[in-house]
Amino acid sequence: MAERPAALLRARDLTVVLGGVTVLDRLSLEILPGLRTVVLGANGAGKSVTLRALHGLVPPASGTVEWQGGRAPRQAMVFQRPVMLRRSALANVAYGLAVNGVDGEARDRRAREAIAKVGLEAIAHRPARVLSGGEQQRLALARAWALEPAILFLDEPTASLDPGAAGEVERIVAAIAAEGKRIVMTTHNLGQARRLADEIVFIHQGRVAEQTPADRFFAEPQSQHARAFLKGELPWT
Amino acid sequence: MFEIFASLKLALDLMANGNAEFVRVVALSLELSLAAAVLGSAIGLPLGAIVAIGRFPGRRSLIVALNALLGLPSVVVGLVVYLMLSRAGPLGSWGLLFTPGAIVIAQTVLVIPIVAALARQVVEDAWNEYAEQLRSLGVGTGRAVRTLLWDTRFSLLTVALAGFGRAASEVGAVMIVGGNIDGVTRVMTTAIALETSKGDLPLALALGIVLILVVLAVNAGAYAIREWSAIRHG
Numbered sequence: 001m002a003e004r005p006a007a008l009l010r011a012r013d014l015t016v017v018l019g020g021v022t023v024l025d026r027l028s029l030e031i032l033p034g035l036r037t038v039v040l041g042a043n044g045a046g047k048s049v050t051l052r053a054l055h056g057l058v059p060p061a062s063g064t065v066e067w068q069g070g071r072a073p074r075q076a077m078v079f080q081r082p083v084m085l086r087r088s089a090l091a092n093v094a095y096g097l098a099v100n101g102v103d104g105e106a107r108d109r110r111a112r113e114a115i116a117k118v119g120l121e122a123i124a125h126r127p128a129r130v131l132s133g134g135e136q137q138r139l140a141l142a143r144a145w146a147l148e149p150a151i152l153f154l155d156e157p158t159a160s161l162d163p164g165a166a167g168e169v170e171r172i173v174a175a176i177a178a179e180g181k182r183i184v185m186t187t188h189n190l191g192q193a194r195r196l197a198d199e200i201v202f203i204h205q206g207r208v209a210e211q212t213p214a215d216r217f218f219a220e221p222q223s224q225h226a227r228a229f230l231k232g233e234l235p236w237t
Numbered sequence: 238m239f240e241i242f243a244s245l246k247l248a249l250d251l252m253a254n255g256n257a258e259f260v261r262v263v264a265l266s267l268e269l270s271l272a273a274a275v276l277g278s279a280i281g282l283p284l285g286a287i288v289a290i291g292r293f294p295g296r297r298s299l300i301v302a303l304n305a306l307l308g309l310p311s312v313v314v315g316l317v318v319y320l321m322l323s324r325a326g327p328l329g330s331w332g333l334l335f336t337p338g339a340i341v342i343a344q345t346v347l348v349i350p351i352v353a354a355l356a357r358q359v360v361e362d363a364w365n366e367y368a369e370q371l372r373s374l375g376v377g378t379g380r381a382v383r384t385l386l387w388d389t390r391f392s393l394l395t396v397a398l399a400g401f402g403r404a405a406s407e408v409g410a411v412m413i414v415g416g417n418i419d420g421v422t423r424v425m426t427t428a429i430a431l432e433t434s435k436g437d438l439p440l441a442l443a444l445g446i447v448l449i450l451v452v453l454a455v456n457a458g459a460y461a462i463r464e465w466s467a468i469r470h471g
Contacts, residue, residue, distance in 0.1 A: 079369065083369075
């Protein structure tokens with residue numbers, strides 16, 4: 001048996017309590033390099049909080065998040081509802097770079113490249129907040145992409161979008177993954193999960209019920225909860 | 238009833254003909270109030286933003302203090318500034334008492350709490366929307382304060398104008414520290430108080446009408462800018 005590659009990220013016994021409710025209950029998870037992971041689970045299972053805890057936005061009550069080499073790499077997150085600053089689309093991308101210490105000509109160039117990669121050059125100078133929902137989400141992806149993150153978290157990035165815009169977002173996520181960025185994403189759309197995932201992490205009541213290669217997960221889910229979830233969900237995909 | 242019409246007529250006459258003294262009083266009022274609004278906003282806006290998103294010891298006390306200052310009687314502010322600026326006071330050497338500078342100081346002190354309290358609300362609302370995204374990008378508190386002040390700039394303009402309104406309509410403190418000296422520190426509000434007590438009601442009312450028009454124009458302008466920005470910037 002081949003030796004397993006070292007985990008990029010290892011969460012151990014993560015417990016997160018929000019407003020007195022235990023949202024994550026000793027969740028343990030390993031994220032190996034080079035895969036696209038889709039996190040599935042019912043509403044309230046703790047998918048979004050898992051991403052936030054791994055990304056460092058939500059402090060765990062107990063447990064640890066350990067990164068390969070002991071130091072968190074550059075990471076970015078795209079949210080369900082993109083938050084755009086009241087400035088141009090291009091300036092939004094440049095802002096993310098400026099915060100991360102990229103200045104001058106390099107900032108300008110990388111911002112333009114990222115805008116071009118998501119196909120928004122034509123509206124680069126339009127105020128970001130008047131763009132459509134789909135355009136804003138592509139812009140959010142550009143802002144994250146420009147940072148050249150080692151790992152990109154996406155929390156239901158297409159949940160508020162129409163199918164066309166969602167398709168665009170999927171295409172961009174695939175392109176980011178193709179550059180070797182690690183993708184960890186939640187979705188409610190099982191079709192999307194099939195298209196994008198190399199592996200599925202299924203979360204049930206704040207714990208990982210199973211972590212399975214995607215084709216195997218959809219063919220024969222290992223956990224009883226995932227089986228019930230797929231049964232209930234599949235007719236609507 | 239007659240007096241109101243007479244005053245209206247006088248107000249229109251004064252404005253149309255540009256009576257020198259009248260113009261001087263109105264101009265000084267606007268100038269000093271604008272200076273106080275700018276200074277008060279320069280201090281109050283960042284203060285409000287820091288209180289909105291900062292987490293530091295004493296934050297709650299600061300919020301309570303700012304809210305309490307909102308209800309502070311302006312004559313008390315006038316009295317305190319008077320004591321500070323009087324010859325024997327700690328800032329007596331500045332020689333500012335009964336000068337326009339003293340008026341600006343008193344007005345600024347009155348503007349800061351209202352601007353800070355309103356800015357806190359505006360910035361806090363924005364922070365609720367932005368917090369996760371900014372933290373995800375790695376933005377620290379200092380940059381977050383600047384980013385939010387810039388992003389809410391159109392709402393904050395209205396806040397600054399509320400400060401201007403507070404300064405322009407102020408009379409008690411301005412009377413105490415300025416002294417209502419003809420040609421030096423006489424502004425619209427103190428002139429109204431004086432003319433009323435002298436019995437020259439038409440002039441007092443005329444000045445009152447101008448004051449109302451100024452405040453109205455300022456608010457109309459603020460409203461228009463907000464509408465425009467909502468369409469232009471979302």
